[in-house]
Amino acid sequence: MSPVTQDRPYSQTLTRLREAGLRPTRQRLALGRLLFDGGDRHVTAEALHEQAQAAGVSVSLATVYNTLHQFTEAQLLREVVVDSARTYFDTNVSDHHHFFLENSGSLMDIDGDKIAVTGLPQAPEGTDVARVDVIVRLHGAPRQAS
Amino acid sequence: MSPVTQDRPYSQTLTRLREAGLRPTRQRLALGRLLFDGGDRHVTAEALHEQAQAAGVSVSLATVYNTLHQFTEAQLLREVVVDSARTYFDTNVSDHHHFFLENSGSLMDIDGDKIAVTGLPQAPEGTDVARVDVIVRLHGAPRQAS
C-alpha cells in the first residue's frame, strides 16, 4: 500500500479531514469521496451506505452514521430536517434553502441569495437565531432530483 | 343527556368532528377538548397522551396517534416538521411560521402576515407548491413556551 495510483481527485477529502482533526481512515476517505466528488448532494444514511456498498466500499451502517455526524460537526455537511421519517445530509454548506418533493422524498437547493425573508420578529429574549430554514414543499414530483 | 350543564365550551369539537365526518367518540371528544380549549398549542403524541392520562381520560397511545392523524387530515391540525426525532402537531392551522427552541424542543408561532418570503424561484415543472415553511431555529432557551 504505497505505489500511488489515485485515479480520482479525492476531492481534498484528505485535507478536509486533517483540518477537522479527523483521522483519514479508509472509510472516511471513501465516504468523503462519495459525498464530495461531483456536485451538491442530499443523502440519507441508508442511501449513502447503499451507495458505498455498490461502489465496493465496505463500511458498516454504524460508521456511516458516525461519519455523517462527524462531518456535520466539522461543517463539511449540514443536516436538513424536512421529513420526520429520515434525516438528510446536505453537502452544500453555504447559505441556502430547499425545495422538497414530498412524493419522491428528494431535495433541491434554492440559492440563499435568491430568497429573502423579511419581517422576522425579534427572537425571544435570551435566544439567538441559529439559522433560518425555508422549505418549499412540493407535490407532484417530476423526475428524480438529487 | 339533555339538561345543559356544559361548564366548558367543548370548543365546538363535536361540531367539528361531525363536519369532518368523524364519529364523536369519547376519546376524540376528550382529545379535541384538550387540544382546542385554550390557545394555540404544539403537541407531540406522547405529550398529548400524558396530558390525557393526567386529566383522567383513558386513551391508548395508538388512539392518540390515530386521532392526531385524522384531525390533521380533517384540517383541524397541522403537522410541523422541525425535529427528526418527533412529530409536532399544531392547533393553529392558519398561515404562519415557527420559532423553534432547539434546547427545550418548544415551538412558538410567527404570524403569517408578519413575514414575507420573496424571490422564490418557480417550482420545477410538474410540481405545485403545497406550502412554504419558515423555521427560525433558536439557541439558548429562555423559559418554557407552548
Add this chain to the structure above:
DNA sequence: TCTTAACATTAGAATTATTCTAAGTTGTTG
C-alpha cells in the same frame, strides 16, 4: 328499543431509523 354493520379503540407485537456497547482494528507518534 333491538339488531346489525360499519366504524373505533386497544394491547401488544412489529417496524424503522438511529444510537449504543463492547470488542477488535488501525493510525500516529515517539
Add this chain to the structure above:
DNA sequence: CAACAACTTAGAATAATTCTAATGTTAAGA
C-alpha cells in the same frame, strides 16, 4: 516498531410510530 488513542463494527438496544386482530361503540333502520 511499540503503545495508545482513535476508529470501526456487529449486533443489541432504544424510541417513535405503525400495524394487527380482537373487542367495543355508534348510528340507523325495523
